[in-house]
Amino acid sequence: MSTQADPAQPAEAAGPVRGRVDQAVVTAPHAATAGPVALTTAGLTLGFGTRTILSDVCVDVRRGAVTALIGPTGSGKTTLLRTFNRMNDRVSGYHRKGDVLLDGRSIWHPGVEVMELRRRIGMLFQRPNPFPMSIMENVVAGARAHRLVGKAGMKDVAEKHLTAVGLWGAVKDRLKDSPFRLSGGQQQLLCLARALAVTPEVLLLDEPTSSLDPAATQAIEELVRTLVPDITVIIVTHNLAQALRVADRTIFLNQGRMVENGETRQLFEHPAEEETAHYVAGRFG
């Protein structure tokens, strides 16, 4: 399944993405693990007001892989994820030390435009949040605003991305309808199609299946596997079985610290840290 090319990623986009790989390795020498790195956090310490939420987090996220972010409630998973696309920037009392590098370049570099950064780093939320406009407009909203498609190409783009998420058959006769009449799982798939339509390089998923039933969850999980290696995926989950099913690599966060970061099987079966072993074991009973 992972060999299937993602239709969201135009062929020409693959070139520059690969081209940046070496650059990333060169300019991020502190990357602890070998292999192409898409995102790196360097000593990231972050808080709101007087509270510190993340302390000295150093992680590497491999390009073209699925990385799971696990940890107990309140450990800072969502905060870390929202830092990657700078969604925390405007939260009141936010302060930060350290850095996040995308392809070796700071995401806070003055030359980085936040709109463009968010186009490159897409996000899917815990609850599906389609816009109050038709299904078709939902899919193309981002692509239209970023001028990736003109008025004439809208239908094609919508079909391409709805097909990619397996929703085309269900909605092709109701493209003009409100998205709120779709089931929760279908709404989440629609949001995924909307995110894919702006051709992101990285996709952040924050517990994307926590409000969905097992069948819809499976659909999303299978879909996530089809996105790699064209898109780098980071998925927050409380469901350790899900992490095992979809993630190549896993990061374990606890109380705002990065405890362990490694290959998923390795981390679950032979954790290096006592804390990880404890969490993983506790979760499985």
Next chain:
Amino acid sequence: MSERAGGRPTGARVASGGHGASGRHGGASRSPEGMWPPVSRRRKAGNLVFWLLCALALALVIAPTLWLAVDIIGKAVGNWQWNVLVTRTDQLQGGLLQPLLGTLVIASGAILIASIVSILTGMYLSEYATGPLRSVLRGAYEVLAGIPSIVLGLVGYVTLVVGLHWGYGLLPAVLVLSVLAIPYITKATESSLAQVPTSYREGADALGLPPSWTMRRIVLKSAVPGIVTGVLIATAIIIGETAPLIYTSNFSDVNPSLAHVTHLAVPSLPYMVYYFSFLAQPIKHANILSADAALVLLVFVLVLILLGRVIVAWSRRHAE
């Protein structure tokens, strides 16, 4: 967010039923029916007294409204002739034509100006202003809402009619009435914008869409029914205002003219209600015209409020 949603004037989606439902659950889950102790006599008497007080209060609100409506309709309908709407007022005789036109022009002008100012203010307060500045600005328009209209009229008289030597006219009337309407529309705008779910804004942010896109395509679109309702209510409120007009437009029997927005007194229906009434004029036909003018205003207000209701109902049906 929730703190801002507090005192919404339009009531659009506020009573969505959540509270009622949770209340019922709370009661049912406490203990089985048979376990409740019998209700004491004292409690029953207390309930009855409270119920009676509520009924009395309701009657106190409804009775004057009904009495007023019946009185106005009774006085006007008996002598009603449709052609008063197109007959010119001539001294104390004739029809309602110029005052009707005057009221329409004054109210439209005032609502136009007030809407532009208020919607921008509401957008600024809800989307951009923060901290103490927001509190100060919000306090300012809430105080404005509390100023009696006759005081606003007097201020208009002192500053515009006399101070700027405009004399009585369309422009001072429009300006003063627009000031009267601003707090209502601003409040409606601000709270309608605050009702727009954060998940829409976050979704748009996460796609890298610019704030202007979010404003145009999501926020304003969701807020429009609430804002329009606010505009209609404000129109209903200012259309019958008399006190500010005494000081600003005064009365005459000319047609309102956009070429003479100052130095030309403009007739209006509310002024006519007062000026042609049996209190002021001992002429039968004038008194009938006064009642007719009151009836027309009443119909305007009812239509505006009904329209507001329809929009709220419609938007609720189309919300999800």
